Amino acid sequence: MTQPQWTPTPEAIDAAAVTDLARWLVEHRGLDAAAVGDYDALHAWSVAHPGEFWSGVAEHLGAGFVAQPTAALTGTGVRDAVWFAGATLNFADRLRLGEGDQQAVVVEHEDGRTDAHTYDQLRSDVASMAAYLTSVGVAPEDRVVGYLPNCYEGVVAFYAAASIGATWSQTGIDYNAPAAADRLGQLGATVLVTGTGYVFRGKTFDRTPEVAALRELLPTVTTTVVVPTLACTGPVDGGIEWSAALAAGGPAEFGPAPVPFEHPLWVLFTSGTTGKPKGIVHGHGGVLLEQLKSLGLHSDLRKGETLFWYTTPNWMMWNIQVSTLLFGATAILYVGDPLYPGAERLWQLVDRHGVNVFGTSPGQILASAAAGVEVPPCESLRLISSTGSPLPAAANQWVRSVFGDRVPINSVSGGTDIVGGFVGGSPITPVWDGEISARTLGVALEVWDDAGNPIVDEEGEMVITQPLPSMPLRFWDDADGSRYHDAYFSTFDGVWRQGDWATLTSRGTVIMHGRSDATLNRRGIRLGSAEIYAAVEELPEVLDSLVIGIDRENGDYWMPIFIVPGSGWRADESENRIREVIAARASKHHVPDEVILTPAVPRTRTGKKMEVPIKRILLGADPAAIGSLDATDQPDALVWFQHYAAERAIA
Structure with a gap:
């Protein structure tokens, strides 16, 4: 065995x-x-x-x-379950747990500046901002939206909105105004909390022109609170500065208002890579219980500890990050590029701030390994969690080469859909390289074949057969629930289909193979793209890769692999190595038809390869028409694929 x-x-x-x-x-x-x-x-x-x-x-x-x-x-089935009927609570109430002089939120900037805020300050600022929001007419279930970098003020604004029963939503300030409005403009918000700019990879981005454009696109907004996130920018006309808003709220007592268990807490948006982003509404109680489980049990987070998860406000991991505060723990926020000026950047942060739980991505770990990073001692570190894409075995092996058995690495997979994890590790589960340790507690996860039969040790559709408290209350602007049904329940009646292709092994571990709508299916033999990436991206001459399978109108199946070459690339020799390693380590049936060099592999703002949008672009879709340009910070890379498709006339 x-x-x-x-x-x-x-x-x-x-x-x-x-x-x-x-x-x-x-x-x-x-x-x-x-x-x-x-x-x-x-x-x-x-x-x-x-x-x-x-x-x-x-x-x-x-x-x-x-x-x-x-x-x-109460209720039966996944869709009609009712959790904790009659209960009231408030997500923000557990901010009471933090000791007054303990650091609650520490923000580290790319240039090395660090701002620290205690729990006393956090509770005071939340209370003052809540009073200000109430004074400008914000009532329960009204929407307060943010256009911000990863900053302390965003945390305060969210908890302030939650404490009075208002609903929070945000985008990162790196979105352009139309893309932000595609999301926030759906909500009819009355208050906008906005930054003024940010720094990324050593470059300064003044976003005040985008703020002005966004306000024009949000006609329901009557109050704009301006956070000076970039010192070199001027004022925003018609806005009240953050400090003035806090002062207007005045000294106020921290006292979140009890709301029903299913009262809306926030609206998160899907990536919007293949259409208009969908707003997912989550409730106070369901999200709270999911975080108590995910962070409190699976990450074993304790009062007084420190958690750092690299994220941005565009990703649901921001919501996990701010949930650190539910435990009286310290949340570290980072503003900048995780690999700038080098791959050692985040490890230095982990060491400097005494981080106990570090959340990152496979890309950051593999980049550290490739760069031969000299990792500092990180003496307080006890757990690394990785999410965003499947974690290859090589990443586990590199972490062990650095930390030995002292620091396990847990691969986690979940979704914006439940703002939590379906599968992951725990302090009492072993780790198998290249696999995810277990189904998370309370998650009735199975893998089904096309006929809806549970299968083990075979690849199939990942489904959830029992309800979870943090499943969406609804989609925004979906009165009859039809969009919600189509998203999760249209494939298997009454059973949640997540859209991921997975294998549930006989020992209880889970292997993720990628999105089922991006599955490679050549001559009836299916393979997840993750297996190919795990094989190819260990080659030193490959910086990144993207594999696509396309059914052509003439009945052929065309499967190219796009490669971002490294300095060691040697034309025919490297192409042959790619084909050999795929045949040996993934599948001989899925050796690509062509190896095509590309300058970059486009990713969503949460770091996921844009397989489905690129497939559609190769079939002739306009990146702007399918929403992909707004969903990435690499629009030039998407345009490259559009030009390539036009030259090849692929369809």
């Missing part, structure tokens, strides 16, 4: 928060005592008894109900 490459010690298992929860569930919810310390047994119980499990999470980890629920779960 294959052995894991990392295994938790008995002492670590005994001390883990998830083990502590299991002991509590034995006493209070009827869990078999044999499940204590046995992750698989605990997971099986959590999906067989979802009401008992999630009520246990709420009670043991402290959801802070003001009015108690009449039942944890």
